[in-house]
Amino acid sequence: MTSLPAVPASPLIRPKQRYSLVEGYRVAVLAARSLPDFRRRKQELGLPFIERIMLAVTEVNGCPVCSYGHARMALEAGLPEEEIRMMLDGDVADAPASELPAIMFGQHYADTKGHPDPAAWQVVIDMYGPDLARGILGAIRMIMWGNAYGIALSGLQARKRGEKLPGSSLAGDVAMTAAAFLQLPVVAVHAVAARLAGRPLLPLG
Numbered sequence: 306m307t308s309l310p311a312v313p314a315s316p317l318i319r320p321k322q323r324y325s326l327v328e329g330y331r332v333a334v335l336a337a338r339s340l341p342d343f344r345r346r347k348q349e350l351g352l353p354f355i356e357r358i359m360l361a362v363t364e365v366n367g368c369p370v371c372s373y374g375h376a377r378m379a380l381e382a383g384l385p386e387e388e389i390r391m392m393l394d395g396d397v398a399d400a401p402a403s404e405l406p407a408i409m410f411g412q413h414y415a416d417t418k419g420h421p422d423p424a425a426w427q428v429v430i431d432m433y434g435p436d437l438a439r440g441i442l443g444a445i446r447m448i449m450w451g452n453a454y455g456i457a458l459s460g461l462q463a464r465k466r467g468e469k470l471p472g473s474s475l476a477g478d479v480a481m482t483a484a485a486f487l488q489l490p491v492v493a494v495h496a497v498a499a500r501l502a503g504r505p506l507l508p509l510g
Contacts, residue, residue: 318393320460321367323472324453326484328418333488335419336450337496338506339443346440352382354407357400358441359448360392361408365415366452369459369470375448406432411445419449426507442506457481 324332347355356379363371372393379389388399397408410429414421430438460473461482 318369318372319367319471320369320456320473321365322415322418322452323456323477324418324481326480329453329481329484330488330492332419332446332449332453333485333492334495334499336443336446337492338499338504339439339446340496341443342436342439343443343447346437346443349437350440350444353379353384354404355444356382356384357392357397357404357408358411358444360389361397362411362415362445362448363452364393364395365412366449366456368452368455370462371448371451371455407441410441411448414445415449415452419446421507423507439506454481454485457485 356375359371359375360379363375376389376393379392380386385399391397391399397405397412400408406428410421410425413425426438426442429441432438433441457478457480460470460478461475463470463473464475464478
């Protein structure tokens with residue numbers, strides 16, 4: 306099997322967005338809200354489609370640790386190495402045409418930090434139907450969750466190598482990494498309460 310270089314150490318992968326503690330919490334709650342939909346539709350979506358979505362979102366956010374991890378997962382899912390490299394450069398031209406609406410929505414979702422244009426979301430619903438669209442949204446939100454905190458973890462890893470990622474601060478990266486674990490019980494309760502209250506998945510979840 307082909308393999309990719311250690312992407313986190315590559316100068317080509319650098320954070321493009323950073324998330325505050327408040328933004329990270331919101332991302333986590335939305336991911337938890339959409340997790341059941343993602344699990345229900347995971348098999349129907351298939352791993353190659355899911356990994357394309359996750360690579361596309363990760364490229365927009367620029368998370369080194371997620372880029373490396375999902376490049377490996379994409380290889381294991383059967384994606385060609387060249388397509389993976391293209392996606393990590395933001396080029397989705399080799400993706401199947403049937404998957405492009407979801408992939409581009411994922412890029413848009415990440416670019417807006419989870420505040421997509423309702424019209425863009427409607428395109429996904431019209432293309433895939435409401436149930437599969439919710440599964441796609443779940444995949445996007447799961448990788449957004451990973452990116453929001455993975456960027457901070459990448460900053461800490463870079464410091465161990467004697468580097469400093471752009472926009473990184475030791476206090477901020479430590480706080481975000483710790484929050485990823487410490488806030489999980491509150492995130493779970495918030496997500497369940499929102500679901501029971503019938504809160505819409507978009508825009509606020």
